[in-house]
Amino acid sequence: MTAEIILLGRSGQVATAVASLASSTGRTIRQLARPDFDFARPDSIAPVLEPVLAAATPGSVVVNATAYTDVNRAEVEPELAHTINALAPGILAGQCEQAGLPLIHLSTDYVHDGTKGEPYVETDPCNPLGVYGRTKLAGDEAVQGSGARHVILRTAAVYSATGKNFVRTMLELGRRQDRVQVVSDQRTNPTAAADIAVAILAIADQLTSQTSDSGLFHFCGDAAASWADFATEIFDIAAGLGERPVQVERIAAKDFPSPARRPACSVLDCGAIADRFSIPQPDHREALVRAITGILA
Numbered sequence: 001m002t003a004e005i006i007l008l009g010r011s012g013q014v015a016t017a018v019a020s021l022a023s024s025t026g027r028t029i030r031q032l033a034r035p036d037f038d039f040a041r042p043d044s045i046a047p048v049l050e051p052v053l054a055a056a057t058p059g060s061v062v063v064n065a066t067a068y069t070d071v072n073r074a075e076v077e078p079e080l081a082h083t084i085n086a087l088a089p090g091i092l093a094g095q096c097e098q099a100g101l102p103l104i105h106l107s108t109d110y111v112h113d114g115t116k117g118e119p120y121v122e123t124d125p126c127n128p129l130g131v132y133g134r135t136k137l138a139g140d141e142a143v144q145g146s147g148a149r150h151v152i153l154r155t156a157a158v159y160s161a162t163g164k165n166f167v168r169t170m171l172e173l174g175r176r177q178d179r180v181q182v183v184s185d186q187r188t189n190p191t192a193a194a195d196i197a198v199a200i201l202a203i204a205d206q207l208t209s210q211t212s213d214s215g216l217f218h219f220c221g222d223a224a225a226s227w228a229d230f231a232t233e234i235f236d237i238a239a240g241l242g243e244r245p246v247q248v249e250r251i252a253a254k255d256f257p258s259p260a261r262r263p264a265c266s267v268l269d270c271g272a273i274a275d276r277f278s279i280p281q282p283d284h285r286e287a288l289v290r291a292i293t294g295i296l297a
Contacts, residue, residue: 004028004057004099006037008092013163014106017197018063027201030055031091038082039066039088046095046113053099059273062096063104064089067136071110075259076132085135090142097148102207104200109156109188109220111137114263118201121269122154122216129167140216151203151218153196157230157270160193161294166227169258170234171295174246180235184228184250187265188287190222192287206277218268221284233285237292 005022009015012031022029030052037048053062068074068084089105096103110133111126143150159165172257173180200218206212225233228250237244255264270281 002027003059003061003208004060005030005201005204005287006052006056006060007031007065008063009033011163012065012067013158013160013165013201014196015065016162017160017193018065018200021194021197021201025201028091028263033066039084042083042087042091043086045091049092049095053101054207056099056101059208061102061104061207062092063200063204065106067106068132070134071262072259073132074135078131078135079232080140081131081135086138086142089139090146090280093143093146093148096150097146102149102151102212103143104151104153104203104207105139105143106156106196107140107152108133108136108225108269109154110263111140111154111268112263112266114186114265117265119267119269120218122218122272129263134259144214144216147237148210148214149207151207153200153203154216154218154268155191155196156220156266157188157190158196158293159190159192161286161291166190166230167234167288167291170231171238171243171292173284174235174238174243177246178244179232179249181249181251181256182228182231183253183256184253185225185264186262187226187267188225188285189224189268190230190281190288191220193212194290195221195287199228199273199277202279203277215276217273217277218270219273220268220270220281221287222281223284224267233288235291237289240297241293243295243296270297276283
């Protein structure tokens with residue numbers, strides 16, 4: 001059964017990708033975002049969501065693509081980050097439970113401290129290093145404790161042709177300078193928002209079955225890379241598309257201080273989502289080429 005989508009979020013990378021894919025595949029989609037309601041004002045959520053969820057058709061799935069994602073700024077705005085990432089998702093999940101609708105909620109690899117030494121699986125304990133990771137973990141726990149049928153989807157290093165992300169930042173720097181310093185001792189799984197959208201809609205279709213269980217799953221690109229590795233690949237692809245060559249100077253994280261601590265290796269194991277939903281990890285290079293082509297167009 002093809003799920004109808006109630007999408008929370010409009011301008012973010014994943015929200016944009018989900019809306020685009022849903023529309024292109026002829027799905028019914030209802031999109032809610034500011035100024036309809038605001039996760040920064042929790043009292044605005046229920047008055048808007050209650051009538052929308054009550055009127056939803058059978059087979060509808062709620063997708064939460066709204067979050068406070070500025071990792072560094074969260075360190076100086078912890079209360080706002082907690083409201084958006086933890087308190088609001090709990091209220092949303094409670095509304096979904098009351099309406100009997102399943103919820104897909106996005107989370108992050110930053111719930112881990114990066115010290116495991118091998119890819120994290122869903123059952124590994126969490127130990128976030130900063131405000132962003134702590135508030136996202138609190139949001140995951142609020143969803144899990146809400147009673148709503150849910151899928152929490154943890155992903156990493158999201159990028160797309162739109163919005164603020166590492167790929168766009170590197171390309172902008174590369175147009176201004178011949179050499180770029182990039183951290184080489186932090187590893188993650190770069191993931192295209194477009195691929196996340198594909199996974200979300202595939203999960204949504206399976207959640208329309210009342211026998212589908214709740215769960216936590218990892219989904220990300222199929223290659224682990226340091227930020228320096230990722231930047232090198234970005235500039236290699238861009239050069240092949242006519243951009244000038246850029247050299248990546250590999251540096252340690254300690255030489256690039258930032259307000260927020262980041263995990264040294266937050267690589268995620270994605271075996272569970274393949275087993276449960278038959279969703280494989282997407283080819284990272286194909287996705288990256290598509291994104292860079294869209295940015296440079």
